[in-house]
Amino acid sequence: MRWSRYNTLFRTEGLGHFCYNALSNTLIELDEAHYGLLEGCREGRAPSRVEDDGFLDLLREQHVLVEAGEEEDVLLVRRHRRQAACFDASTLGLTICPTLRCNFRCPYCFEASQQDGGFMSAETQDRLVEWIAEQDDARSLSVAWYGGEPLLAFDTVCSLTERFRALGLAYAKASMVTNGYLLDGAKIARLSELGIESIQITLDGPREMHDGRRVLADGGPTYERILKNVAALMDSGWGGRCDIRVNVDKRNLDGFLALRADLLHRFEGTKLSVYPGHVDVLGDQAYDGCSCLATDEWASFALELARRHWVFTRGGLHPADGADGTCVATRRQGFVVGPEGELYKCWTDVGRPSMMVGSIHAGETITDPVLVARYATGVDPYSDPRCRVCAVLPICGGGCAHRRLLAKYEGREDVDSCSLYRTRLQDCLESYIRVKRSRETCAALLRPGMTAEERPAWRVISPAPEQPPAPQRGAGRQGPRAAERRTKEGPCHKKT
């Protein structure tokens, strides 16, 4: 047995001693004696005999100590999972842009055709419905309405939804990304029948800050009206979730917390969340890239939010388990549909003719199989030598496929596709540990029976996965998935 290259062993003043393994996505809290034992393992010494407390079994099960070839086997299983997800045809996932026209002129927008886009014609709508019906392997249809501004073509959203529902596919969980300006009472009243369960609306800070960025085509302000529409939405009885995205860069960084506090207070008790989105200039938009936060600056911002304000990003601070790195761009049955029936693989490609992969009007739908293959296979991190030796590949899953594409095939040396875990993993884990500690202290305060528990000699402190992976047959050796099926919270050993 030897020390896994996916281990991070660290001690932090005031927090304690820890070992994290990215392959099993498991964080173990240790006392000093067990930490010392692992230090020895890291330096190449065989684990010394310890009391038979199950610790060595845990190290083996969680891939902290591995046999020759074991890590490669686990990576192979993960790669297979990614490929299976990429080529699964049971769900057709469409992002539909009924128009590329937009009533806003936001400076950082990556879409190239805000002003000249038309609306989806009746003929294209007919063909879209036909084309979906032709996808024989699809059992369910997932739709995200996008644009341009989709509410400029709300009639199309309504008529297409009705026709999609008549196709006999499972149709659920539609979502919409809108600027919110046109979300009036009449449209809100129809959201439930349209199956729209989540809406993303962007506000870029308090009124003055927002109105300096997200303006109408004539430069007019938008904040008041959007807020009024959000209030109507949350008061309407619609059962969905509203996510307020705040596009954050150096220019409005300071406004995020004030806006968040205001909105959460105003809409307390509703399913409204407020989260920061990372503005990132990759395309040819005129926005000043110097205003954007680099990946590391973004990490610092997010970690600071957690540490100083208890404001957290989705997914929390502990790395996500089973990040297979798939998205609409990498999945065979995922497409972004433009208003003329043109197909793209990534949202950021919308409106760029060179990034079209096909058309629903074409005899052969896919007209650029090379680009499709690049997204699905060409940017597969498991075939990238740099990723294969990276200690965080199992949790990063390769990062953004679009960024990988730019770096690999367009020679964009300025594009970093790595997740922040590559350089900030320990910071993220420490933040997670602080959150867990604080939650435990809250619980101890609220429940007098839980007073001052003795810290065990070691314990797994990762969150339990919400959905255990599907069982499989014939995994070799210990079975790479065996560890992944374990409930993370629980194994521990009391000091004697």
Added chain:
Amino acid sequence: MSQEEVKRLIERMNADEAFREKVLAAPDVAARLELAAAEGYVVTEEDLAGAEGALTDAELGRVAGGSEMQGVDDGGSHGEYMPSCCCYS
């Protein structure tokens, strides 16, 4: 403000073992909060419960919104295509 007060209290308890033991030695929540108040931390049981809920969500990764720590569009559960990485609309 209440969450900030809870945060101050919890951070003090996490950092100051003697204070932690003193507070937790009180027999019930009301007595504990009285001790905390005497040290300048004015919080209610409701504040604490709210903070515990928020921290539990954060610990379990149930915070809604974008997947920004990951740096990748995880698309939510399989088959759900709502991206979070790039939609500025």
